[in-house]
Amino acid sequence: MAEEQNQQLEVAIQHLSDLLHSGQDETFKDSFEALHEYEMGQAYAGLPDHLRSVAWRLLDIELLAMAFDNLDSNDDETIALLLEMPPQKAVQVLRSMYADNEVDLLQQLSSRQLATYLSLMPKKEAEGVRNLIDYEEQTAGSLMSTEYMAVEEELLVGDVMQLVKRHANEAESISYVYVLDNQARLVGVISLRDLLTHPDKLRVSEITNPRVISVKAGDDQEDVAQIVADYNFVSIPVTDDDEHLLGVITVDDILDVIGEEAVEDYSGLAAVNVSQVDDSFWQSAIKRIPWLVALLILGMSTATLINHFDGLVQKASILAVFISLITGTAGNAGTQALALAVRRIAIGNTKTPVKTFLSEMLTGVVVGVVTGLAVFLIVTFWKHNMELGLAVGLAMMIAIMVANLAGYLIPVAMDRLGLDPAVASGPFITTLSDLTSVLIYFSVAQLFISHFIGK
Known part of the structure; x- marks a missing residue:
């Protein structure tokens, strides 16, 4: 389906390009508006x-804004x-x-460019x-639009319908009309x-739903x-601390947020920024190296620990066979x-936190x-x-x-400290599990060493 849509879009772009090349300006505008x-x-x-420089001269401001x-x-x-x-x-x-999209674009400009654009506005x-x-990024205030329908509670339904018809094109969404008091x-x-x-x-007040779910700008x-x-x-309204309506957040912005948060969480779990998929090989390498070096240092602790038990491995070389099995499964x-x-x-x-902790602990026990x-057999x-x-x-169990409990406790602790729990990435937990599982494995093996020396 996506491939078919891309092909249709490519055909549309080629058609528009041909119209501009041939000087069919009116047909170009009609074709663009039909999209x-x-x-x-x-x-x-x-x-x-070179054709886009022609296009923005031909297209109406409303169509360019829509684009x-x-x-x-x-x-x-x-x-650009x-x-x-x-x-x-x-x-x-x-x-x-729309105001929210306008602000998002302006925030990406340099301070000099922003000052120039603002100076040209009323x-x-x-x-x-x-x-x-001025609203902080990733807050409700930074997402909201100021184009919404709001009316006074004393108006009649017919009057409100007239207002909706008159201002429908200006509002980002008309699914809801918000009702305000005289303040x-x-x-x-x-x-x-x-x-x-x-x-x-x-009267509007007679059909108003007083149960309003709203959020604060912060x-x-x-x-x-x-x-x-x-x-x-x-959509959902945004208010200040005194319940004055500041703006609304529409579902299209919420979908963007969900996508951003998913990318952020996945980036944390993978220990690499997955939002930039078109980076050059050099940019990709620079972004990955810091985490990999940090994990390498932590991994050296595991290597040092294995070396500490070198005498035990020399007594029973069969122990070396199962190191990767223990560490890999615990890491997963x-x-x-x-x-x-x-x-x-x-x-x-x-x-509750207690119930969640007990649930995770019991899950770890069962698994x-x-x-x-299974490994014993x-x-x-x-x-x-x-x-x-x-x-x-026994070591595997x-x-x-321990790994299951660590995987639960570390992100919870980070969240309590006000840190992003996704930073407790998969590679970090895996490397930490390697360290603990090796210690557990050889500690348990020491208890049974006399039974399988030379095996």
Whole structure:
């Protein structure tokens, strides 16, 4: 499906390019306007540079704004597309975009470029943009749009419908109309369905739902995304501490947040930034080396520990066979526990900390016992030595229990300290599990050494 869509988009870009080449300006504008909003952004970005300089001169400001609204505002290429136009033209496009997307783009500019663009805007509008830019990144305030429908509670349904019709194109979403009291505080919400199904002469206050789920401007974007997902909202209002309506966050921004958080978590688990997939080999290497060197140093501790037990291995060389089996399985168990712990933290845990701890501990016991028993049977029948099987199985059981508990406790502790739990990456937990499992393995082996020397 995705490949087919890409092919259709390529055909559309080629068609638009041909129209510009042949000077069919009106047909080009009609063809561009006929595209889906998402396709507008992709098609505009996909035009050759020399044709794009013609395109932005031909297209209406509203169409250009629509195209930029559907491009990734955090992408350097999108910034480059904006800077291709003269500042006066770029400001016109920005002012026609939705406020949240406009601010996202402006935040990517240098301070000098930002100052230039703001100086070309009306004073009041520039002040509003500055206020939005001041919100910290990854908070509700940085996501919200100021284009929304809000009415006073004393209005009639018919009057509100007229306002919706008049301002529908200006609002980013009209699924909800927010109701304000005479002090501009948010007191309720009305769905568009409610407005359509009630008499025009009815007062808005009579059909207002006073149960409003809202968020504060300083709330973390991940928490906001979870609320929207839980309630299946199309948009959610943002208020200040006095319940004054500041803006709304729409579901398209929530989808972006979910994608960003998923990339962030996966990057942490993999110990590499997976959001930049088009880096050069040199950039990729530079980003990966610090973590790998840190893990190498930690891994040297494991090597030193094995060397410490060199005398034990010389007495019973068979012990060396099972080192990688113990460390690998314990590392996998730790990574599984880590992934679940990070996910629990991300979406919120319905259980109490004590119940979660006990649940993870019992999970580690069950997994450890089953895995240890399986290894005991395999080694016993393979090497015809029950004592060796018991040593390896017991070590496996304890190593998995410890790794499972570490995989749970480390991200929880980091979260309590205010650190990103995803930083407790899979490679880190795996390397730490190697260290602990080797210590456990040889400590247990020492108890059984007299039973399998020379085996």
